Amino acid sequence: MVGVLIVVLCGLLSVLYGVWAIRSVMSANAGSERMQEIAGAIQEGAQAYLSRQYTTIAIVGVVIFIIVALLLGIAVAIGFAIGAILSAAAGFIGMLVSVRANVRVAQASSQSLAAGLDIAFKSGAVTGMLVAGLALMGVAVYYLILTSFLGYAPGDRLVVDALVALGFGASLISIFARLGGGIFTKGADVGGDLVGKVEAGIPEDDPRNPATIADNVGDNVGDCAGMAADLFETYAVTVVATMVLAAIFFAGTDLLTAALLYPLAIGGSCVVTSIIGTFFVRLGANQSIMGALYKGFIATAVLSLIVLLPVTAIVFGGLTGTVDLSDGTTISPLALYFCGVTGLAVTGLIVWITEYYTGTGFRPVRSIADASQTGHGTNVIQGLAISLEATALPAIVIIAGIIVTYSLAGLFGIAIAVTTMLALAGMVVALDAFGPVTDNAGGIAEMADLPSEVRNTTDALDAVGNTTKAVTKGYAIGSAGLGALVLFAAYNQDLRYFIANSEEYPYFADIGAGALDFSLANPYVVVGLFFGGLLPYLFGGIAMTAVGRAASAVVQEVRRQFKEKPGIMEGKERPDYGRAVDMLTKAAIKEMIVPSLLPVLSPIFVYFVVYAIAGKADAFAAVGAMLLGVIVTGLFVAISMTAGGGAWDNAKKYIEDGHYGGKGSEAHKAAVTGDTVGDPYKDTAGPAVNPMIKITNIVALLLLAVLAH
Amino acid sequence: MVGVLIVVLCGLLSVLYGVWAIRSVMSANAGSERMQEIAGAIQEGAQAYLSRQYTTIAIVGVVIFIIVALLLGIAVAIGFAIGAILSAAAGFIGMLVSVRANVRVAQASSQSLAAGLDIAFKSGAVTGMLVAGLALMGVAVYYLILTSFLGYAPGDRLVVDALVALGFGASLISIFARLGGGIFTKGADVGGDLVGKVEAGIPEDDPRNPATIADNVGDNVGDCAGMAADLFETYAVTVVATMVLAAIFFAGTDLLTAALLYPLAIGGSCVVTSIIGTFFVRLGANQSIMGALYKGFIATAVLSLIVLLPVTAIVFGGLTGTVDLSDGTTISPLALYFCGVTGLAVTGLIVWITEYYTGTGFRPVRSIADASQTGHGTNVIQGLAISLEATALPAIVIIAGIIVTYSLAGLFGIAIAVTTMLALAGMVVALDAFGPVTDNAGGIAEMADLPSEVRNTTDALDAVGNTTKAVTKGYAIGSAGLGALVLFAAYNQDLRYFIANSEEYPYFADIGAGALDFSLANPYVVVGLFFGGLLPYLFGGIAMTAVGRAASAVVQEVRRQFKEKPGIMEGKERPDYGRAVDMLTKAAIKEMIVPSLLPVLSPIFVYFVVYAIAGKADAFAAVGAMLLGVIVTGLFVAISMTAGGGAWDNAKKYIEDGHYGGKGSEAHKAAVTGDTVGDPYKDTAGPAVNPMIKITNIVALLLLAVLAH
Numbered sequence A, B: 001m002v003g004v005l006i007v008v009l010c011g012l013l014s015v016l017y018g019v020w021a022i023r024s025v026m027s028a029n030a031g032s033e034r035m036q037e038i039a040g041a042i043q044e045g046a047q048a049y050l051s052r053q054y055t056t057i058a059i060v061g062v063v064i065f066i067i068v069a070l071l072l073g074i075a076v077a078i079g080f081a082i083g084a085i086l087s088a089a090a091g092f093i094g095m096l097v098s099v100r101a102n103v104r105v106a107q108a109s110s111q112s113l114a115a116g117l118d119i120a121f122k123s124g125a126v127t128g129m130l131v132a133g134l135a136l137m138g139v140a141v142y143y144l145i146l147t148s149f150l151g152y153a154p155g156d157r158l159v160v161d162a163l164v165a166l167g168f169g170a171s172l173i174s175i176f177a178r179l180g181g182g183i184f185t186k187g188a189d190v191g192g193d194l195v196g197k198v199e200a201g202i203p204e205d206d207p208r209n210p211a212t213i214a215d216n217v218g219d220n221v222g223d224c225a226g227m228a229a230d231l232f233e234t235y236a237v238t239v240v241a242t243m244v245l246a247a248i249f250f251a252g253t254d255l256l257t258a259a260l261l262y263p264l265a266i267g268g269s270c271v272v273t274s275i276i277g278t279f280f281v282r283l284g285a286n287q288s289i290m291g292a293l294y295k296g297f298i299a300t301a302v303l304s305l306i307v308l309l310p311v312t313a314i315v316f317g318g319l320t321g322t323v324d325l326s327d328g329t330t331i332s333p334l335a336l337y338f339c340g341v342t343g344l345a346v347t348g349l350i351v352w353i354t355e356y357y358t359g360t361g362f363r364p365v366r367s368i369a370d371a372s373q374t375g376h377g378t379n380v381i382q383g384l385a386i387s388l389e390a391t392a393l394p395a396i397v398i399i400a401g402i403i404v405t406y407s408l409a410g411l412f413g414i415a416i417a418v419t420t421m422l423a424l425a426g427m428v429v430a431l432d433a434f435g436p437v438t439d440n441a442g443g444i445a446e447m448a449d450l451p452s453e454v455r456n457t458t459d460a461l462d463a464v465g466n467t468t469k470a471v472t473k474g475y476a477i478g479s480a481g482l483g484a485l486v487l488f489a490a491y492n493q494d495l496r497y498f499i500a501n502s503e504e505y506p507y508f509a510d511i512g513a514g515a516l517d518f519s520l521a522n523p524y525v526v527v528g529l530f531f532g533g534l535l536p537y538l539f540g541g542i543a544m545t546a547v548g549r550a551a552s553a554v555v556q557e558v559r560r561q562f563k564e565k566p567g568i569m570e571g572k573e574r575p576d577y578g579r580a581v582d583m584l585t586k587a588a589i590k591e592m593i594v595p596s597l598l599p600v601l602s603p604i605f606v607y608f609v610v611y612a613i614a615g616k617a618d619a620f621a622a623v624g625a626m627l628l629g630v631i632v633t634g635l636f637v638a639i640s641m642t643a644g645g646g647a648w649d650n651a652k653k654y655i656e657d658g659h660y661g662g663k664g665s666e667a668h669k670a671a672v673t674g675d676t677v678g679d680p681y682k683d684t685a686g687p688a689v690n691p692m693i694k695i696t697n698i699v700a701l702l703l704l705a706v707l708a709h
Helices: A002-026 A033-072 A074-109 A113-149 A157-200 A212-249 A256-278 A289-316 A333-358 A363-374 A376-389 A392-423 A425-447 A452-482 A484-500 A523-564 A577-614 A616-656 A666-708 B002-026 B033-072 B074-109 B113-149 B157-200 B212-249 B256-278 B289-316 B333-358 B363-372 B376-389 B392-423 B425-447 B452-482 B484-500 B523-564 B577-614 B616-656 B666-708
Strands: none
Touching: A002 A074, A002 A113, A002 A256, A033 A074, A033 A157, A033 A212, A033 A425, A033 A577, A033 A666, A074 A113, A074 A157, A074 A212, A074 A425, A074 A452, A113 A157, A113 A212, A113 A256, A113 A289, A113 A425, A113 A452, A157 A212, A157 A523, A157 A577, A157 A666, A157 B376, A212 A256, A212 A392, A212 A425, A212 A452, A212 A484, A212 A577, A212 A666, A256 A289, A256 A392, A256 A425, A289 A333, A289 A392, A289 A425, A289 A452, A333 A363, A333 A392, A333 A452, A333 A616, A363 A376, A363 A616, A363 A666, A363 B157, A363 B523, A376 A616, A376 A666, A376 B157, A376 B523, A376 B666, A392 A452, A392 A484, A392 A616, A392 B523, A392 B577, A425 A452, A452 A484, A452 A616, A452 A666, A484 A616, A484 A666, A484 B523, A523 A577, A523 A616, A523 A666, A523 B363, A523 B376, A523 B392, A523 B484, A523 B616, A577 A616, A577 A666, A577 B392, A616 A666, A616 B523, A616 B616, A666 B376, B002 B074, B002 B113, B002 B256, B033 B074, B033 B157, B033 B212, B033 B425, B033 B577, B033 B666, B074 B113, B074 B157, B074 B212, B074 B425, B074 B452, B113 B157, B113 B212, B113 B256, B113 B289, B113 B425, B113 B452, B157 B212, B157 B523, B157 B577, B157 B666, B212 B256, B212 B392, B212 B425, B212 B452, B212 B484, B212 B577, B212 B666, B256 B289, B256 B392, B256 B425, B289 B333, B289 B392, B289 B425, B289 B452, B333 B363, B333 B392, B333 B452, B333 B616, B363 B376, B363 B616, B363 B666, B376 B616, B376 B666, B392 B452, B392 B484, B392 B616, B425 B452, B452 B484, B452 B616, B452 B666, B484 B616, B484 B666, B523 B577, B523 B616, B523 B666, B577 B616, B577 B666, B616 B666
């Protein structure tokens, strides 16, 4: 109990850091009246959108809360509510800060790059630390209440179910937020660019473009709030799945409590190292922004590497003793520590590969820029080629991670590696959330007619933001890939537990222990793999269509305003920004519902269809295989989309830097098309695949719990 | 033996049909001197390309022949040579006919649509019947020689290995031909369109475009010869895999010889029904080309449905008796017949779904056309959305096919369904191969300045060709999906056979019968799934890059010619067509090597790497899982690419038909970009995934045979 309390304190520390950072951001100069007016419009739009989004989600959430309460009891339903509320809170608070930081970054950038970076990063760090801290606290506090105050045994079914429900709550918010925010932001971005940059020939963020405020609102609700909810759920689900595995594998050993504490302890330690890491983010003499961010990241990683060794020793009461787990593996705390190290190495490699594929300094982005010279078509072809190719190295890193950690400490070793990977979420989210703030700052600078040096400074910050955004997405989906076996194992082990204890869970009584066949030779396993495999594709297709539709609506609205108010283009008339925001809000909320329910309903659908045809054992096998199928194609779909989109975006920036004719050249026009295509790829469909995978898995676990009741 | 001889006769019949059809095509009027001159240039280019391509493949082939002969003996190596030579022959002869039919179709189209359709379809039917007939004969004759003349038992390892090697020979030719041809044709098409249509504003196939002959050459070497090789190998590999399964499952039963004959008998019957079906292709009063083709297809399918019932009864000596197979299932000939019916149903559904996604009469294509109004970016976004979405229904059809046929007759039932599906290859290839001929005819009509009515007629034929081309690709990859379990089962059963008989095959002696674990809970299975999953992505990325590179080179070459010879654009100077053909020949041959070797080397790589880390049992598990992994992602990658590409192409045609502003409008320009992007998607990367899957599977089987020696 003392251990868990210390973890809770670490979580609290991150909240305190958040409070301090918010104060620090808010004390900065908020710029001129014109700047504040623009920022006010963005704030208003973002708040209005998020309020409506969360109201809609709340309706779905209340319905599910009642269903969960009826099926699994109130304690489990409360877990669901905690996950949902904290996930929403992390996103909402992060957004509130970033819509206030944007104008301050614009103002600070007029002084120096270092000043702009400082505020932008601090604002991102608020979101980062809240994501990690709230997720950790949510799991730890509820676990503490259930085990210490309500007296349930740490491995009790109710505790497991309640934690799984907590993950489900977080995931549900996350998929809605990712998708809704993604549709909003990319509908605005794509629509605004097409009609503004391409048709009317005015620069991005030009105040004459009626979609420009909506575009800036989108950065906050999609890239900031949506991303925060996504990482919150990834963090929570991973910790929960690891605890579920600990409860199963360590059942009956002396180390059960220690093993349950270990993932929380890793999270607690890394929250502290992440906070320390933020103070290392400082512009060096070479003025390299990426270098400044890397300093923070490397400091966090190295400190974690050092701290986790004693933490492991303390939690397990030593490093070298061995323990035999219920799945037959023998592990030592030291081996678990090395699994954590592998998790950190996987994170580092994914960061490095992502930078290679999305940075302007390397072959992939340059090849797209080069292909832009021969037109729109070759730009898109090369971008697609890079997006396909970009999946190979991350997949190999994940494969290597699985092999190494499994060799070290079996399935639980893989789980610890993923937990450690995600324990850095505070720092990784901080790097990411800084992006939309600088993007907004650039917009405000443009709209408020600040001197072009300011815009140059914010542009430099923004370009780095493109890479860090791609990194976060690769990191989130990479953790899903590495965690594939963990999520499957949680399902498999849960299922075997119910079958073994079928006198207590009569639903499972007629499945013989040997009947459950997850072998690839079982046709229902192949059926499950295919069905799971189609989900990311169908989901991606729907999401892309939604963005296209929203963007077309924006284009038509902007064209209408330009036509009806000719004064807009001459700068004499003010466009009606609110219309675009309103339109997108409605579109995003409407379009997010169906695809979000796809992963929720699919496991239930597959189970009952296969059950009707082939019986329970094959139905469970098909659902299990589906969980892997959705990860196998989801991993590739998500990485190809996020890396490809980032590469397209930076190929455009590379041309804008003066290559192949620079801004306004034919190559630039082609690159703008590629960027437009990449937008929904990297910011809507691609990142939403990660929560989709998690939901499918979590719903399968809940399905087992419901059937057991 | 009598049965096999009858099958050989059916194969011969298809060759006779081919001879008759060739004579019939060649007797048609070959048009004016100018037309023959153009056609001559296309012939010359196509022949030069294919000769070089096959010379290069021959070098690789000879090396592999020697390796196979050394490792597995001369009889197996001869199997390899038969597969390779016949596959190449089918493609080469088909190409020779189509480069002579094109000009005759152009000439006939100046009389009537019916006359043009007649010659075009007959020329396609030559390729179709040769593909089906030669594949069937190759397998049947070599099987007859091995079993009846050389006296090997039907289920002997040598017979199995020799047939597998025959499949490997066919696959190897196929991947080279698909990729090389695909890079050539799309390099020419994309490059020519970009610089001609988009930049210079001249129509497609305008004789002033120096890339126009290369574009027409590409239709023949890619869409005709490459496609023929692809379907040849799909046919051969499927029949072989089904025979391998028959040898295993029926071992020790009275029906072994009958079961081995059955797939051949299905093939023989359907060759005959396909030939009869070709005579049903006739333009009705409504002048619907698709209707005329459907008549032929439906006639073939219905006749097959009728004929297969008595054929099944004759082969098995009755319909209702049951037999217990070695895998524990009990099947009846009637159940196998119904599996065949299911295979036909799957084919019909895939045709129907493909038409929905790629036809101009339905939502998907129209939504892309609609999105073109708001620019290049939204066109591409909507096209990608449709390409992702288009995978869902085919996957569900395949899933249903697996469930139905497995319920009817176990794994062997699935194999029979796939065999029956592919038995229609003669007719399906005929529908497809007619496309490039009409495409060429249109080109010749344009270049020879024939009246615009002729071009309208060939355009109408060509539009239908876009859909039939997409159908064939969906059909080929769908068979791979449905056959996934068959290919995996062949591997799994082979492996278990070697392990069970390890006194004869000492390499397998140290693997316990229970050690082989294909369960999803085995990390090496997940590793295999991921590794297999990355292959279609990496392969697709390389192929797309190759096309982009080839197209860029064409663009630069054409720009150079336009600049250096200003007379070209005025029609006073003749462009140097040969340069573009030469350049593309070199590029295609060079670029096809590396990606083609990827699936050949991957199973060997995975086996030895995992073997070094985790031992034989897990290495075999990883390779087995890899076979499914490559199908799970490959199915989605291939369908999304081929359906998406077809939809983009027809969205452009829909706009050209006068919607959204018609030709020359901004929407049309955006649609041309989408079409360009779709080109390498649907004609290079997408279709090559099918042979890639097959090669990976076949190499895994050969690896087992080699390790056993």
